[in-house]
Amino acid sequence: IDLACRFGGEEFVVVMPDTDGPVAEKVAERIRAEIAQAPFAVGNDGKTIEVTVSVGVSSLLKGTDSVAALMKRADLALYEAKSGGRNRVVAKAA
Numbered sequence: 736i737d738l739a740c741r742f743g744g745e746e747f748v749v750v751m752p753d754t755d756g757p758v759a760e761k762v763a764e765r766i767r768a769e770i771a772q773a774p775f776a777v778g779n780d781g782k783t784i785e786v787t788v789s790v791g792v793s794s795l796l797k798g799t800d801s802v803a804a805l806m807k808r809a810d811l812a813l814y815e816a817k818s819g820g821r822n823r824v825v826a827k828a829a
Contacts, residue, residue, distance in 0.1 A: 746813075756794035760826045763790040767824055787822035789813060794828060 742748040749766075751759055767788050774783035791813030795805050808827040816825040 748809075754794075756792070756826060756828050759794055760792050760824060763792050763824045763826075766790065767822065771822060789816035789821050790824040791816055792824060792826040794826070 736752070737754075738748075738750045740748055749762075751762065754762070767790055770786055770788045773786075775786045776783055791809045791811065793805050793808035793812060812825040812827040816823040819825065
């Protein structure tokens with residue numbers, strides 16, 4: 736079962752068991768593109784703002800990685816996406 740949850744103030748985690756890295760990267764890109772193309776309504780007066788998302792993707796091979804290592808790679812990938820201009824997906828393989 737895939738799971739999406741808030742991980743910090745402005746961070747979310749999406750866990751996709753049994754999903755390989757290239758597929759996870761495609762899903763992340765779809766999420767990024769959908770968010771970027773949809774204006775976000777603010778208040779009741781019809782104002783909207785543009786919202787973008789930077790995504791760090793990491794993957795593992797079963798039994799060869801720890802959750803901590805997986806999360807660290809995802810965090811490094813996220814940092815790379817943000818420092819590379821934002822509104823990007825960066826993947827880090829195991």
